[in-house]
Amino acid sequence: GAVVSQHPSWVICKSGTSVKIECRSLDFQATTMFWYRQFPKQSLMLMATSNEGSKATYEQGVEKDKFLINHASLTLSTLTVTSAHPEDSSFYICSARWRLAGGTNTGELFFGEGSRLTVL
Amino acid sequence: KNQVEQSPQSLIILEGKNCTLQCNYTVSPFSNLRWYKQDTGRGPVSLTIMTFSENTKSNGRYTATLDADTKQSSLHITASQLSDSASYICVVSAYGGYNKLIFGAGTRLAVHP
Numbered sequence: 001g002a003v004v005s006q007h008p009s010w011v012i013c014k015s016g017t018s019v020k021i022e023c024r025s026l027d028f029q030a031t032t033m034f035w036y037r038q039f040p041k042q043s044l045m046l047m048a049t050s051n052e053g054s055k056a057t058y059e060q061g062v063e064k065d066k067f068l069i070n071h072a073s074l075t076l077s078t079l080t081v082t083s084a085h086p087e088d089s090s091f092y093i094c095s096a097r098w099r100l101a102g103g104t105n106t107g108e109l110f111f112g113e114g115s116r117l118t119v120l
Numbered sequence: 121k122n123q124v125e126q127s128p129q130s131l132i133i134l135e136g137k138n139c140t141l142q143c144n145y146t147v148s149p150f151s152n153l154r155w156y157k158q159d160t161g162r163g164p165v166s167l168t169i170m171t172f173s174e175n176t177k178s179n180g181r182y183t184a185t186l187d188a189d190t191k192q193s194s195l196h197i198t199a200s201q202l203s204d205s206a207s208y209i210c211v212v213s214a215y216g217g218y219n220k221l222i223f224g225a226g227t228r229l230a231v232h233p
Binding site for chain 2: 044046091110114116
């Protein structure tokens with residue numbers, strides 16, 4: 001089956017530094033990728049929707065200057081947490097959708113394994 | 121407002137027993153409903169996806185049902201195993217845009233020996 005790879009799987013950084021997380025679709029082209037964050041014992045919260053070649057669409061309350069998303073190719077999207085602070089510590093997960101012909105959104109959704117960010 | 125509600129919030133069962141998880145939604149216009157299994161510290165893995173016309177779909181010991189009239193879905197796990205311990209997330213898609221995925225809060229299942 002399709003695989004979505006995230007890297008790194010975990011990262012520890014100092015407060016004030018920036019961290020980049022990569023999301024790659026390994027065997028299919030993903031026209032749309034999604035970024036989520038998940039706090040302990042809670043469900044996924046959509047942060048932004050990333051479409052190849054265009055600007056990401058951010059959910060209400062998510063700072064676009066804080067969480068920079070780039071979807072430069074059909075197989076790669078990146079999330080950069082800029083000037084990270086301890087409150088940004090979370091589990092970040094991406095997903096990629098293989099869009100079906102005709103434009104319907106019933107294409108399967110594949111999730112990455114997640115990246116755990118700890119900001120000291 | 122588009123919402124997905126799951127119940128119970130958490131569940132403990134003994135190994136070998138069956139269980140059923142519930143998902144009620146108010147998403148419109150409905151496109152499809154998915155069940156995912158998420159192990160702790162891992163990304164969600166797809167179990168089933170059902171469109172409007174499908175009312176039952178199985179994946180091994182997992183059987184999902186969908187009643188589009190009452191806007192309810194269930195996930196039945198048969199002969200539970202310790203490895204079934206995870207969070208089970210119901211996700212409903214609405215037509216109309218890339219971000220029309222509404223996530224339930226999940227049901228945390230613990231299977232004890």
